[in-house]
Amino acid sequence: MADRRLTDRELNRALLARQLLLKRAALSPVTAIERLAGLQAQWSPAPYVGLWSRLATFTIADLEGALADRAVVKATLMRGTLHLVSAKDYPALSVATTRSRPERWAPAARRLADADTIHRATIKHARTARTREALADFLVTQGVTAELSRPMLWWLIASHGSLVHVPPSGTWTHRKAGDLIAADAWIRAAHEPTLDAALRLAVQRHLAAFGPATVDDISSWSSIRTPAIRVALEELGPTIRTFVDERGRRLYDLTGAPLPPADTAAPVRYLPKWDSTLLAYAAPERVRILSEAHRKTVIAKNGDVAQTILVDGMVAGTWSATVKIGEATIAVTPFGRLAKPDRAALIEEGERLATFVGGTATSHGVTIA
Template sequence: MATRRTPRTADAPSAPLLTRAALNRALLARQHLLARATVPVGAMVDHLVGLQAQLPRSPYTALWSRLTGFRHAELSEALLDRRVARIAVMRGTIHLVTADDALVLPGLTAPLYERDLRQNVLHGAALRTLDLAELTEAARGLVEAEPRVSTELGSLLAERWPDVAPGSLAYGARGTLPLVQVTPRGVWGRSGATTWTTTRAWFGAERAAGAPDLTDPDVRAAELERLVLRYLAAFGPASVADVQTWSGLGGLASVVDGLRERLVTFRAEPGPGSASGRALVDLPDAPRPDAEVPAPVLFLADFDNLTLSHADRTRVVSEEHRRALATKNGMAPGTVLVDGRVAGTWTVARERLDPGGVRARRELATLTVRTFEPVDPATRTELLAEAEGLVRFVADDAAEHRAVLA
């Protein structure tokens, strides 16, 4: 794969230009979406700085699209062994992250949760009447004694604060404590209520004590720099606005400025909001393939970070198609990439094969692909072949499978 190496340029207007197509291929390469990788699950999760995972099954599809021969058991075992976990971090959303990241990222992203607790429309007024430090310690004791669902946690906290709604108390606890969603939730083929405990209880006090001390300003500054560098490795080249969109954090311009001597600078193709093109930074030796490198047809999970992690997402989805993906309930559909760009959506529906039968339920799982525009015969063949593999993966318990292009 041809890769460009470019010396650092400090002056953005005169920096080398990267077209949207070039940014697209750089992003796909770093996301392992130009070719599936043969690395362990933990290594991929670490490289991507987590996978968005508010729906427990989403990371399985995300990893299937990025890893050669990925099996459900690989992620399930990593969850059960506590090598990875599901926890709220970037953008205030649940992510699947490594154990090491679960012990650091909640502290780095804490400012966005603190802001939400003050401003939240439903719970902010009630929480502003409380000593949040006292609430945090009370909640910590409860969830470390045993993992608890939110309703139970709220009810127990309400015994101490009877004038505050239990839901608000539980919300406050989730916003101030690093809470893991414990297994079996997230394990393939198993179900369970959303049940919480702290990272210290889940990973052990000794391991938690070995995590970076983010109360030390120098340590926190170093970890924020490391976070930006990791973001660029997985999502770059990118602007300051891009990294802030991905993380949910503000004030990162100073962090990027502190890294300038370790970065190279580019200029994005001009577009809406930037007549001369946005200034981009990147790691000097990160892959930047030629814009003409072929990209395979791919299926992405709902809420895949590929489509959510930049302020300017036109490198992977047009504004017109991005608006078409919006839903009234805020849920994101699974998407299809054709030539590296979002070109449609996919859904899976099940129907019973033996209605009213007394035998064990047998189902047909159908994956339907809907493209925004007509596709040529070769692309149609590639889409259906990939869809056949995906439907067998996501509906592995179905008796029969099929893929159709609507």
């Protein structure tokens, strides 16, 4: 039997359902972060806004508490970028996104004679939390030149993993580089899986959060090489089903994962910077949520991703927040003319968002250009 063909709109509704954007969910931050395959966290407020848009009840203290309790960790993972993931998922995602891609770091490796030995020594040194400066200084004692110590520190973190951030890194107001500590010194009962098991979990997490998707989509999101992804899909056996999209590309999915009807109503939503819904696919697969006509407005050449609004499930503009003493304002810049019901819904949702980001502000407003 031929694979079922899914339209872009059906894929859009599947994505919204799995990203908890059709209806806010009654989940804890930890469970939600696992369902969402992590939250990108270069900008500290982003995961908070992302969870606020997805959860029925969510406060800043909820996520900060999960970080303090070590149930959620901040680390360099997918695409060599900062993410919040559950402590339970961290070991597998770290293994999958580092050990499966050594060739990505080959140019840097040639500048570091014995990277594995230096990495082991660095992890041992980081059994207690260390500043980046202290870790860079330690690399100098291991034979790295002072000039290269800082870039090599980032390379070690991105290519070898096993270091996580210590709060207040990851908290709502924290903007500075965080201290780092060995993951197994921070996460209780951390167990490092085999590479094969780690790859299977990474593939499952992606499909549960963003599927149906192509092999290239999973690779683009994770930086895992496509041959390794194909092996993981094969090993997952009957838990995987396949479809094709409008362009005839094969899509993989988890058996039983939600596929809402194309005409399912989608409420307006505000997404934070670097929201993974816009970054989980290889071009041109993003068309299921982001029109190619607006891609360059939303995703800059330097990789910066704007805060966006969703109208009928599609990116329809950008937004920004201004918080002053006593006042918080959300400014919306739509890409085109908004229907009156959508405009009213954006104002209503935006006022709630202004209350969330505004802290002690007593005045909250929304402007739409």
